[in-house]
Amino acid sequence: xxxxxxxxxxxxxxMTVGVIALTGCSAGQPAAPGPDDKVKVVASTxxxxxxxxxxxxxxxxxxxxxxxAGADPHSYESSPQDAAKISDANLVxxxxxxxxxxxxxxxxQSAKPTVQAVDSEHPEPAPAEGEHGGEHGGEHAGEHAEEPxxxxxxxxxxxxxxxxYDLHAVHEVADKIAAELGRIQPAKAQQFEANAAGFEQQxxxxxxxVGEIAAAHQGKPVIVTxxxxxxxxxxxxxxxxxxxxxxxxxxxxxxxxxxxxxxVQNAINGRQAxxxxxxxxxxxxxxxxxxxxxxxxxxxxxEMTETxxxxxxxxxWMDAQITALQGALNR
Numbered sequence: 016x017x018x019x020x021x022x023x024x025x026x027x028x029x030m031t032v033g034v035i036a037l038t039g040c041s042a043g044q045p046a047a048p049g050p051d052d053k054v055k056v057v058a059s060t061x062x063x064x065x066x067x068x069x070x071x072x073x074x075x076x077x078x079x080x081x082x083x084a085g086a087d088p089h090s091y092e093s094s095p096q097d098a099a100k101i102s103d104a105n106l107v108x109x110x111x112x113x114x115x116x117x118x119x120x121x122x123x124q125s126a127k128p129t130v131q132a133v134d135s136e137h138p139e140p141a142p143a144e145g146e147h148g149g150e151h152g153g154e155h156a157g158e159h160a161e162e163p164x165x166x167x168x169x170x171x172x173x174x175x176x177x178x179x180y181d182l183h184a185v186h187e188v189a190d191k192i193a194a195e196l197g198r199i200q201p202a203k204a205q206q207f208e209a210n211a212a213g214f215e216q217q218x219x220x221x222x223x224x225v226g227e228i229a230a231a232h233q234g235k236p237v238i239v240t241x242x243x244x245x246x247x248x249x250x251x252x253x254x255x256x257x258x259x260x261x262x263x264x265x266x267x268x269x270x271x272x273x274x275x276x277x278x279v280q281n282a283i284n285g286r287q288a289x290x291x292x293x294x295x296x297x298x299x300x301x302x303x304x305x306x307x308x309x310x311x312x313x314x315x316x317x318e319m320t321e322t323x324x325x326x327x328x329x330x331x332w333m334d335a336q337i338t339a340l341q342g343a344l345n346r
Contacts, residue, residue: 045103050202054071054105054106054199055075055076055103055104055105055106056071056075056078056107057077057078057079057100057103057106058080058108059108059117059118060079060110060321061079061322062110062179062321062322062323063079063108063110063132064077064078064079064082065328065332066188066189066214067108068328069210069213069214070189070193070207070210070211072206072207072210074196074203078100080093080097080100080101080118082323084322084323084324087297089114092117093118093121097121101121101127105199106128106195106199107130108131110132110176110178111131111132112176128198130191130195133176177245177246179329180243180244181246182225182246182247185329189211189214221330225251229250231344233253234252234253235254236254236256237257237292238282238283238291239255239257239292240291241265242266243294243321247319247336256287258275258278260272260274261275261279265297270299271301280304283305283308283309283312284308289344290344291315291316293305293306293316295318295320296320296322316343318336319336319340
């Protein structure tokens, strides 16, 4: 599968913790929280806000800029109120990789403790047309091969910014959040580390479930309307047969070519896929037609989204999506 960021395509430099400054906001930093005060955390989306809440527990006050389950974070336009919230935060958590570009625009050059999931300082060209994301070709393909990522060492985040579907990456973000919170409130550092360990245990349970899908369904073909779950599909060892030109057009918010649409429709009508992975937050007439065709052929449609449903935490949300995928593949 070919995938590319809507803006800058980026390379992963582990999970980066940066010191970034705010421009256009009040000078200086918010007062450091006292030992009994809550640490103010602002996250770009509810996904990273949920991870921060799990790590910080009752010692943090978390606000997510984008928490609407129906919103498309790619096209979000920030407000002065958002800038003010970020300015007042003790810690900022963002995705990076061109995904939440509004955060990068608000954050600038004065010190602000920041955890960023994707390092946007090292852009590289998008994969060539027809190149499959799972192959991760090019000079950066083995760049992180020696990093201790276990089975995830092959995940090249330069090709897809939706890193919260890479469960190992989420584990690492939790560690970075715990470290930053510990620096802000040293007296509670052990509490944050313990919270992170508990959260990571739950994420490990999710990884086990994805491994079970891989063991039972390796190689089964799927079609995606947008590559939001790229890393989960990769970890589940499913075969994404979506035409690269179709995926790239949807990612670029343009209409796919008639040939690409026909290829997808033919694959569905010929039942060449066992499931369709559908992102309702980037829905368009073209993707709705794909879903309608899948329904007509009784091909299961699995919704995978970019933000949390109201009232759900990260683990609960991801567990439900894994369950839906497993159910579709078992049909």
